[in-house]
Amino acid sequence: MSRKFLETESPAWVSEGLITEAQRQLLLARYPSEAVQAVGLLPLLGSILVGLSALSVVAANWQSLPEALRLGLLLGTLLAAYAGGEYFLRRGNRRVGHGLLGLGLVTFGASIILTSQLYQLVGYDVSGLLAWVVVGVLLSFLYDSQSLTLLPILIGAAVQTYCTQALGVFSYATMGLVVLGSGYRWWHRPDTLVASVLAAGLLWQVALWVALSHAKITWFFIPAMLVYAAGDWHPDPAASRALKGPPLVAAYLFALGLALFGETDQYAGLLRPPVLAYLGALAAVLALSVAGKRVRGRLATLPDWLLLLPGFYLPGRLPLAIATLVVLYAHAGSMLARAHRSADAEQLTLGTVLFIIATMVAYFKLTWAFLDKSLFFLIGGVLLLSLSWYLRRRNASRLAETVAAVTAPTAAATVSSNPETQP
Incomplete structure (x- = not known):
């Protein structure tokens, strides 16, 4: 929730009796203005600019510096970043403190790389960079910081990219x-x-x-x-929804690609792994997912797995x-039905967009070869505009019914608690 939203909406809450003026204040x-937040960022931005200035000077003269001075600069920068982070944390400035700790972690990785170059160590393994990941994970446990958890x-993604592209190995560690x-x-501190x-x-x-x-892409x-x-x-x-988002996006894009290009059949060699091995592994993951949905009461999201049908x-x-188009329609329809039951505006919008995308793909795939091009675009445009209008009307009607159902008990309770409004 932003302060701008509160400033816009809270006067109406006071007039409706939902909160008092004191509660509004x-x-x-609790939500400082953007100007206050921007001022709080100034020390962090200033320290970053100063650090970049020093880094550019050192980088320009790195090869000409004595070996001992190079090591001293790396170690001094690392210690200064960590010490500065602890100093600001103890003074209650978490933003700057965590920023400096993150800078120290990045400096640690840079020190590993530069030290390896300094002594001309051959990078045939990833043990040095692996230590970088270990330190990053330890810092994420030591400090309650979103940025230090993301780093x-x-x-890890950067190290893995280096391993596969430069060394030709995959680092399971x-x-x-x-x-x-x-x-x-x-898992224990969800975000x-x-x-x-x-x-x-x-x-x-x-x-x-x-x-x-x-391996086959479908693995x-x-x-x-x-x-x-x-x-x-x-x-x-x-x-839970946030963690499941990227896999669902990948599955949807894959299904959409099949719908668009599946008839060419030129990608069959890339998509078809051994049937028993692949379907067995997919069934095991499906069983694990269904068990989790049942335990957490989320069986309504089971149609998400329609995107994984091995068409x-x-x-x-x-x-x-x-x-594949039938699968896309079934998935979009299940999302719309689920969103209507739960009155989730975001899911309604997403389901509507997916339904329109499926309709566009179906129209282009099935009618392109049979209609004159001008008539094709005219009919397609009218169809999509009509469909969008219909779905928006349904969504607005559904949300209006939900708002009325929620506000009716509140209004009734207000009337019953006010003796002057009773006959």
């Missing part, structure tokens, strides 16, 4: 540290942004593994849906495209 005090996830370290930390970044970082590492091992979805299943087991609904085993050409 207390709420405003080891991003560092790096992925294990992110899963067991950052994942464990997030929606960390959940989304964690899921995206893990999917990036999985994609690197698929590319390095030259990507076994670990990806394991991340999704982990979200099913988490007790916090918001954190790529069907013959290519038009039948595969049509079958």
